[in-house]
Amino acid sequence: MASNYHQVPVALAVAAVLFATIAMGAEYIVGDDEGWTINFDYQAWAKDKVFHVGDKLVFKYTAPDHNVFKVNGTAFKDCIAPPSNERLSSGNDEIVLATPGNRWYICGVSGHCDAGQKLAITVWDPQTPPSSAVRGISFSGYQVFFAAIAFLVIITV
Numbered sequence: 001m002a003s004n005y006h007q008v009p010v011a012l013a014v015a016a017v018l019f020a021t022i023a024m025g026a027e028y029i030v031g032d033d034e035g036w037t038i039n040f041d042y043q044a045w046a047k048d049k050v051f052h053v054g055d056k057l058v059f060k061y062t063a064p065d066h067n068v069f070k071v072n073g074t075a076f077k078d079c080i081a082p083p084s085n086e087r088l089s090s091g092n093d094e095i096v097l098a099t100p101g102n103r104w105y106i107c108g109v110s111g112h113c114d115a116g117q118k119l120a121i122t123v124w125d126p127q128t129p130p131s132s133a134v135r136g137i138s139f140s141g142y143q144v145f146f147a148a149i150a151f152l153v154i155i156t157v
């Protein structure tokens with residue numbers, strides 16, 4: 001079977017591309033075309049999305065008209081901005097969702113959070129989808145990755 005050995009680099013390359021695609025995560029422009037602004041329903045925007053560890057949020061706005069603060073649930077509810085040194089203010093603020101759990105973001109410009117410029121999301125670990133119904137039928141990225149490796153090994157050797 002020596003003639004098959006040239007397929008190994010191809011299989012590894014395919015596996016590498018597959019893994020890179022899984023590891024990169026999704027990128028979400030908060031508010032899509034509207035961006036990060038007042039009088040927008042960010043809960044409606046987030047409602048049908050499932051955020052996973054490794055995904056990225058991008059807050060787009062015209063600086064300094066708005067800004068972004070990561071806050072806790074209390075500050076989110078009451079629209080309390082933390083100290084200004086915690087502010088993101090580039091107008092193109094990228095936040096990688098590094099750990100599972102709840103996240104809250106508000107605009108710290110006076111009155112904007114009260115005008116709806118606030119976003120609450122839940123970040124899920126890739127291994128534990130939100131509902132058991134989904135878990136029963138879906139595969140995690142890593143399961144797909146290892147299944148693909150196994151498949152490539154089988155067809156290669």
Ligand SMILES: *[C@@H]1O[C@H](CO)[C@@H](O)[C@H](O)[C@H]1NC(C)=O
Nearest residue numbers: 071072074075080081082083
């Ligand atoms: C939530 O954040 C606010 C504002 O930064 C802070 O004053 C408060 O202590 C925090 N609450 C908790 C429970 O961490």
